[in-house]
Amino acid sequence: MAYRIVAGSQTYAFADLKDLMAKATPPRSGDMLAGIAAASAEENVAARMCLADVPLAAFLNEALVPYEEDEVTRLIIDSHDAQAFRPLSHMTVGDFRDFLLSGAATSAVLASIAPGVTPEMAAAVSKLMRNQDLIVVAKKCRVVTKFRNTIGLPGTMAVRLQPNHPTDDPAGVTASILDGLLYGCGDAVIGINPASDSVPVLSELLKLIDGIIQRFDIPTQACVLTHVTTSTEVIGRGVPVDLVFQSVAGTQAANASFGIDLAVLKEGHEAALSLNRGTLGDNVMYFETGQGSALSANAHHGVDQQTLEARAYAVCRPFKPLLVNTVVGFIGPEYLYDGKQIIRAGLEDHFCGKLMGVPLGCDVCYTNHAEADQDDMDTLMTLLGAAGVTYIMGIPGSDDVMLNYQSTSFHDQLYLREVLGLKRAPEFEAWLQRMGITEPDGSLRKQHGMHPLLAAAPELAA
Amino acid sequence: MSDPVADGDLPADFVIEDAWRRLAGVTPARIALGRAGTGLPTREVLRFALAHAQARDAVHMPFDSARMAGEIAALGFETIEVSSAAPARDAYLRRPDLGRRLSDESRALLGTWTGEPVDVAIVVADGLSSTAIHAQAVPFLAAFKARIAEAGWSVGPVCIANQARVALGDEVGERMKASACVVLIGERPGLSSPDSLGLYLTFAPRAGRSDAERNCISNVRGEGLSHAHAAFKLAWLLKQALARRLTGVHLKDESDLLLVGGKPPPAQIG
Numbered sequence: 001m002a003y004r005i006v007a008g009s010q011t012y013a014f015a016d017l018k019d020l021m022a023k024a025t026p027p028r029s030g031d032m033l034a035g036i037a038a039a040s041a042e043e044n045v046a047a048r049m050c051l052a053d054v055p056l057a058a059f060l061n062e063a064l065v066p067y068e069e070d071e072v073t074r075l076i077i078d079s080h081d082a083q084a085f086r087p088l089s090h091m092t093v094g095d096f097r098d099f100l101l102s103g104a105a106t107s108a109v110l111a112s113i114a115p116g117v118t119p120e121m122a123a124a125v126s127k128l129m130r131n132q133d134l135i136v137v138a139k140k141c142r143v144v145t146k147f148r149n150t151i152g153l154p155g156t157m158a159v160r161l162q163p164n165h166p167t168d169d170p171a172g173v174t175a176s177i178l179d180g181l182l183y184g185c186g187d188a189v190i191g192i193n194p195a196s197d198s199v200p201v202l203s204e205l206l207k208l209i210d211g212i213i214q215r216f217d218i219p220t221q222a223c224v225l226t227h228v229t230t231s232t233e234v235i236g237r238g239v240p241v242d243l244v245f246q247s248v249a250g251t252q253a254a255n256a257s258f259g260i261d262l263a264v265l266k267e268g269h270e271a272a273l274s275l276n277r278g279t280l281g282d283n284v285m286y287f288e289t290g291q292g293s294a295l296s297a298n299a300h301h302g303v304d305q306q307t308l309e310a311r312a313y314a315v316c317r318p319f320k321p322l323l324v325n326t327v328v329g330f331i332g333p334e335y336l337y338d339g340k341q342i343i344r345a346g347l348e349d350h351f352c353g354k355l356m357g358v359p360l361g362c363d364v365c366y367t368n369h370a371e372a373d374q375d376d377m378d379t380l381m382t383l384l385g386a387a388g389v390t391y392i393m394g395i396p397g398s399d400d401v402m403l404n405y406q407s408t409s410f411h412d413q414l415y416l417r418e419v420l421g422l423k424r425a426p427e428f429e430a431w432l433q434r435m436g437i438t439e440p441d442g443s444l445r446k447q448h449g450m451h452p453l454l455a456a457a458p459e460l461a462a
Numbered sequence: 463m464s465d466p467v468a469d470g471d472l473p474a475d476f477v478i479e480d481a482w483r484r485l486a487g488v489t490p491a492r493i494a495l496g497r498a499g500t501g502l503p504t505r506e507v508l509r510f511a512l513a514h515a516q517a518r519d520a521v522h523m524p525f526d527s528a529r530m531a532g533e534i535a536a537l538g539f540e541t542i543e544v545s546s547a548a549p550a551r552d553a554y555l556r557r558p559d560l561g562r563r564l565s566d567e568s569r570a571l572l573g574t575w576t577g578e579p580v581d582v583a584i585v586v587a588d589g590l591s592s593t594a595i596h597a598q599a600v601p602f603l604a605a606f607k608a609r610i611a612e613a614g615w616s617v618g619p620v621c622i623a624n625q626a627r628v629a630l631g632d633e634v635g636e637r638m639k640a641s642a643c644v645v646l647i648g649e650r651p652g653l654s655s656p657d658s659l660g661l662y663l664t665f666a667p668r669a670g671r672s673d674a675e676r677n678c679i680s681n682v683r684g685e686g687l688s689h690a691h692a693a694f695k696l697a698w699l700l701k702q703a704l705a706r707r708l709t710g711v712h713l714k715d716e717s718d719l720l721l722v723g724g725k726p727p728p729a730q731i732g
Binding site for chain 1: 480481485486490491502514520559650652653
């Protein structure tokens with residue numbers, strides 16, 4: 001169905017809902033690269049004005065990616081909760097924005113409508129929202145998940161301790177883990193991106209992290225971020241796996257480029273559940289996403305990258321993940337050109353994920369060929385902290401020496417806790433106090449002499 | 463109540479050093495940095511800023527192709543200079559597709575190519591780090607030249623390519639009628655590695671090849687893979703590629719099996 005609107009002295013026409021969504025998206029290089037972005041600033045706003053009048057129900061009738069060709073579309077349509085959608089069923093996209101901002105959209109109401117919100121609806125309303133709207137609504141959304149601790153409680157923010165090393169050296173990995181723990185990080189997960197994809201190396205890394213968690217009785221979980229099929233294989237060999245990881249995208253074809261489909265994810269999920277390693281809950285999946293992945297796999301169907309990103313959260317949702325994060329600035333300037341685009345995308349992704357009931361964190365990051373720097377990351381992490389982000393990354397000194405990009409550091413989370421008063425997952429916070437790492441107010445204690453974690457360092461890596 | 467400012471008894475040092483500094487010796491990661499309040503100490507903020515500045519300069523510093531052509535000619539190679547369809551750095555970063563295609567002028571230049579088919583075409587491309595190419599291309603080619611002589615391969619003129627991505631080598635190699643193409647390219651700079659060279663080998667280069675059809679040797683630089691070792695690896699892969707008539711996921715690098723005491727054997731010439 002075609003859409004039309006008069007704005008200024010011009011009439012703008014949009015071929016279909018997909019075209020309208022792409023033209024309404026705040027400007028970004030990836031949509032320009034795909035050749036689907038608005039041609040002018042006026043056309044961009046005209047598209048938003050037109051989109052504001054589209055009924056939410058239209059997204060249930062007009063698929064942006066064809067139902068017949070794409071299992072993600074089938075998942076979205078076939079699992080849509082009509083009961084949860086009922087209160088929204090009469091709304092336009094513009095009404096939906098007003099409703100979300102209003103006092104009527106309480107945390108309880110937002111949780112009850114989440115299963116009725118499709119990714120396309122979330123993406124559409126986000127395109128009408130300013131950054132402050134994305135923050136204030138996301139902050140009202142509650143998504144709580146559990147494995148060995150409780151993540152997502154109001155007033156908390158967790159941190160993934162990311163101890164990457166260019167050659168997976170056990171002593172090097174251990175050093176980064178200890179540094180992170182002593183800076184009060186690691187409640188989301190101690191999760192390493194391995195340089196190797198060899199099963200013996202991955203198994204050793206899993207045993208290493210598990211050994212540290214067991215020895216010090218740390219209320220957190222381990223993850224080695226390797227392909228879901230590899231994790232499934234490793235589980236079959238009796239190696240301790242807490243969380244199963246996978247990168248996911250918003251179309252079947254993009255997921256195929258990652259070597260996965262929904263059935264493969266289901267196998268990984270079932271394998272992780274079978275180990276029954278969680279003490280507080282059974283959220284056993286960890287997913288990563290990022291705008292632009294479908295275009296980079298030439299699997300975007302002419303749909304804008306932000307909408308496809310929200311569809312990736314629909315892929316995550318049925319697997320009740322512990323953690324999902326958008327690796328927002330990793331992909332490079334051809335998709336998100338500069339700090340402004342990265343900041344906008346991070347807020348959109350977080351909002352869409354939370355609105356859909358997914359525990360969204362953000363890898364606040366950039367590469368050296370993007371027009372961005374540490375000041376942009378300070379801005380984004382502060383905005384996300386205000387928005388109630390589930391977790392951020394913790395990387396020694398912001399410098400990932402394996403993946404060659406810059407993310408948030410152990411210091412950065414201390415800064416956010418100080419300015420925003422954010423606490424850690426309560427079980428982890430209590431552990432840090434027991435270990436003499438933090439004061440009762442959550443601030444770091446100055447360490448004198450040999451902390452037990454440091455005393456054990458030589459054996460841990462052995 | 464005493465006023466510490468008026469009394470002049472502020473502590474002498476505001477930085478809290480980490481007691482585990484010795485652990486920093488076992489990883490290149492930036493651990494045990496200490497802190498000033500919740501922030502990084504001044505020395506660490508500046509150390510990071512310098513590394514980022516070097517990485518940014520590596521991306522944006524203009525490629526000195528004339529200097530490269532002179533230095534490569536001095537090694538005894540013929541050279542030609544070409545450009546991608548990306549007119550400037552900004553367009554190069556936004557439009558990877560333009561960096562993979564020759565400009566009209568360069569296509570015309572290579573379109574008149576009348577040389578005999580060669581075993582290998584060599585492309586020296588700025589990629590995402592002109593710093594890397596400026597520093598590594600000439601010493602690498604000096605080492606690789608000995609391997610070329612050892613194997614007796616025929617080589618076309620070294621093609622020095624501005625604003626280029628890896629896939630530009632496909633079109634160059636095709637027009638030079640080369641059996642294989644080697645692209646030397648500046649890798650995306652990391653904070654601790656602004657000068658890292660990548661080597662990409664593609665058998666039967668032609669426009670439209672996918673990255674799965676190439677072999678890559680990365681991290682060629684002083685603190686990474688040495689020029690001599692990289693030249694040995696590349697020669698091993700090229701030999702295999704020409705014999706088996708393929709590159710990519712089905713060609714695994716097993717050159718390490720031939721190392722002697724962790725080092726490549728010297729080239730045997732003559």
